[in-house]
Amino acid sequence: MRVVRKLVAGALIAGAASVLAVMGAGSASAFALTPLPGGVQVDLTPGDTQWVHQSHIGQTIGMLPHPSAASFGQALDSAADLSSHYPDGRVVFTVYGPMDQLNGSMLALQ
Numbered sequence: 300m301r302v303v304r305k306l307v308a309g310a311l312i313a314g315a316a317s318v319l320a321v322m323g324a325g326s327a328s329a330f331a332l333t334p335l336p337g338g339v340q341v342d343l344t345p346g347d348t349q350w351v352h353q354s355h356i357g358q359t360i361g362m363l364p365h366p367s368a369a370s371f372g373q374a375l376d377s378a379a380d381l382s383s384h385y386p387d388g389r390v391v392f393t394v395y396g397p398m399d400q401l402n403g404s405m406l407a408l409q
Contacts (some may be wrong), residue, residue: 351375
């Protein structure tokens with residue numbers, strides 16, 4: 300079971316890294332990562348939020364082999380959809396815990 304967890308965690312890390320690299324590559328003002336005790340906060344810019352909304356990247360994240368991937372992907376797409384209706388709309392989310400036991404919260408900001 301440990302091997303499976305490590306493989307899932309590796310796939311999740313690789314998937315998240317590739318998503319973040321693609322997001323950062325197309326934007327002059329990249330998202331912000333803020334370390335928190337036991338986790339990290341990700342603050343998407345309005346441009347990044349629009350890109351997430353238009354590309355439906357949450358659907359791709361939802362296919363990662365992780366128990367939380369589907370619900371996170373749906374929440375990300377929903378928050379980006381809501382925020383994209385406002386000129387300065389953006390999405391902020393936090394993730395806590397080890398990669399094989401993630402939990403967190405998501406907030407769509409206007």
